[in-house]
Amino acid sequence: MAAAVAAGFIPPALVLIILAVTEPVSISWVVAALVAGGVAAGWSTLAVVRVWASRAERIEAVAASLEKHEPPPHLIPDERDAMGRAERRLLDAADAVADEMESLAEQRDEFEAILRSMTEAVVVTGSRGEVVLLNEPARRMFALSPDANYNGRDFVELCRDPRLQEFVARATASGGGQVTSAEIALQTPAPRHVSASAAPVRRSGAGGAAWVFVFHDITQLKSYETQRADFVANLTHEIRTPLSALYGYAETLIRGVDDPDIARRFLGIIEHQARRLSRLIDDLISLSDLEHGLTPLKLDDLDAGTVLKDAEELMREQAQRKGVELSLDCPDNLPPIRGDRDRLHQVMVNLLDNAIKYTPRGGNVVVSARAATSAPPESRPGVELAVSDTGEGIPAADIPRLTERFYRVDRARSRELGGTGLGLAIVKHIVQLHGGSLRIESRLREGTRVTVWIPAAAASVRSVATGTEGS
Missing domain, CATH: 3.30.450.20 (PAS domain)
Incomplete structure (x- = not known):
C-alpha cells in the first residue's frame, strides 16, 4: 500500500525539483503537483486494493470448497510477487487435499459396498x-x-x-x-x-x-453337524442290532441245536435280520442316489388311478395280516400326471407301509386321489395322492422332522415293527424331483394324513388352459 502511495507522489515531486533548479516555483505549481500526486497515488492504491480483493476472494473460494469437501476452483496465480507464490502453494496444497478426499471417498464407497455384500x-x-x-x-x-x-x-x-x-x-x-x-x-x-x-x-x-x-x-452348520452325528449314531445302531442277532443265532447253530424246530426258528430269525439289513442298505443307496442326483427320472404321462391301484393291490395282503381295512377312493376323471412310474409306486408303497404298520388292528387306511392346484403363487394344476389312517397320530412338534433320516417318534416301536427310518426321507426326495410337494397332517388319537401333490402332464395343462380361455 505504501509503495502504491509513493509511486503516485514520486513523479510530481521530480517535476517540482526540476522546476526549482531552473527557476522559482510558485505556490500554484506546488498545489497542482500535490493534487496530481494524490490522484495518482489514489489510482495506484485502488488498483492494488482491487488486485488484493480479487486474490482474497479466490483464496476464500478455495477455503470454502475445501470446507465443503468439494474440488477447489481453478486458480491462475501470478508468481511475480509473494502473494502469487503463496497462491501457487495454496493451489498445490488444495489439489493434493482434493485428490486425497476423492481417494478417501472411493475407499469409503468400496468399504460400504463390501459391508452391504x-x-x-x-x-x-x-x-x-x-x-x-x-x-x-x-x-x-x-x-x-x-x-x-x-x-x-x-x-x-x-x-x-x-x-x-x-x-x-x-x-x-x-x-x-x-x-x-x-x-x-x-x-x-x-x-x-x-x-x-x-x-x-x-x-x-x-x-x-x-x-x-x-x-x-453358524446355526445351520450346527444343525448339519447334529444331523450328521445323529445319522452316524443311528446308522451304527441300525446295523449293530441285526448283526448282533445274526452273530448270536449263527454261533448257537454252529455249536449245535438238538431240536429241529428251534433250529428252524433260529434260521428264520437269521433270514429276517438279513432281510432287514438288506432293506436298510437298499434304502441307504436309494437315498444317497436321490440326494446326489444319480437317479434320473423316466418321465411319462401316467394315470394317477393306476399308480394308486398298483400300490393298493401290493399292500392289501399286508393289511389283511395286520387286521387293517385298506380301501381305495379314486375318481375316473383325473388328469394325467407327469412322473416316473416306478418312483411314484415306491412313494405310495412307502406311505401305505407306514400307515398299515402304525394303525392298530381294526383300523382303516384309505388311499385316495383328487385333482388339485399347487399352492399360490404358482397355482399349477396337478393331482393330490393321499394316504389317511386311523392310527395313534403324531405330536405336532415331531411333524417337521419326520422326513429326516432315521428320525422316529417312537424309536422302540419303530424298530419292533421293522422300519428303517428312511422311508419318508426317500418319499420327500422323490416328490421334490417331480417338482411336487409333500404335506403331513396329524392329530393325536385320531390319525394321520400324508398328501403328495404331483404336477399334471403338459397336455392336460394345455387342455385346461384352452378350456378356460374358451369359457
Whole structure:
C-alpha cells in the first residue's frame, strides 16, 4: 500500500525539483503537483486494493470448497510477487487435499459396498465401546431397527445377550492387539449359534484402539453337524442290532441245536435280520442316489388311478395280516400326471407301509386321489395322492422332522415293527424331483394324513388352459 502511495507522489515531486533548479516555483505549481500526486497515488492504491480483493476472494473460494469437501476452483496465480507464490502453494496444497478426499471417498464407497455384500454381521466400535458403524446383517441379528441411528450408543447395551456381552468385555479388555474368537450360543433376541471374532484397530492420535466385531451365524452348520452325528449314531445302531442277532443265532447253530424246530426258528430269525439289513442298505443307496442326483427320472404321462391301484393291490395282503381295512377312493376323471412310474409306486408303497404298520388292528387306511392346484403363487394344476389312517397320530412338534433320516417318534416301536427310518426321507426326495410337494397332517388319537401333490402332464395343462380361455 505504501509503495502504491509513493509511486503516485514520486513523479510530481521530480517535476517540482526540476522546476526549482531552473527557476522559482510558485505556490500554484506546488498545489497542482500535490493534487496530481494524490490522484495518482489514489489510482495506484485502488488498483492494488482491487488486485488484493480479487486474490482474497479466490483464496476464500478455495477455503470454502475445501470446507465443503468439494474440488477447489481453478486458480491462475501470478508468481511475480509473494502473494502469487503463496497462491501457487495454496493451489498445490488444495489439489493434493482434493485428490486425497476423492481417494478417501472411493475407499469409503468400496468399504460400504463390501459391508452391504457381506452376510456376516459387522460392528465397529470406538475405544470407549461406542458404536461407530454396523451393517444390515448386524441390525437383523440383534433385532435392531433398520432405520435408527445407533452411532455413539454403547454396543454392550444393544447386544443384550449376557454371553455376547461377556465376549465383548473379554475381547476389549485383553489389550494384546490380537484377534479374539469364540463360538457363542445366543438366546437373545433369538436362539442361534454365532462364530464371533474381535480385532483391534490402532488409530494414530487416539486414546485407544477401535474394535471390529464380526459375527457369523453358524446355526445351520450346527444343525448339519447334529444331523450328521445323529445319522452316524443311528446308522451304527441300525446295523449293530441285526448283526448282533445274526452273530448270536449263527454261533448257537454252529455249536449245535438238538431240536429241529428251534433250529428252524433260529434260521428264520437269521433270514429276517438279513432281510432287514438288506432293506436298510437298499434304502441307504436309494437315498444317497436321490440326494446326489444319480437317479434320473423316466418321465411319462401316467394315470394317477393306476399308480394308486398298483400300490393298493401290493399292500392289501399286508393289511389283511395286520387286521387293517385298506380301501381305495379314486375318481375316473383325473388328469394325467407327469412322473416316473416306478418312483411314484415306491412313494405310495412307502406311505401305505407306514400307515398299515402304525394303525392298530381294526383300523382303516384309505388311499385316495383328487385333482388339485399347487399352492399360490404358482397355482399349477396337478393331482393330490393321499394316504389317511386311523392310527395313534403324531405330536405336532415331531411333524417337521419326520422326513429326516432315521428320525422316529417312537424309536422302540419303530424298530419292533421293522422300519428303517428312511422311508419318508426317500418319499420327500422323490416328490421334490417331480417338482411336487409333500404335506403331513396329524392329530393325536385320531390319525394321520400324508398328501403328495404331483404336477399334471403338459397336455392336460394345455387342455385346461384352452378350456378356460374358451369359457
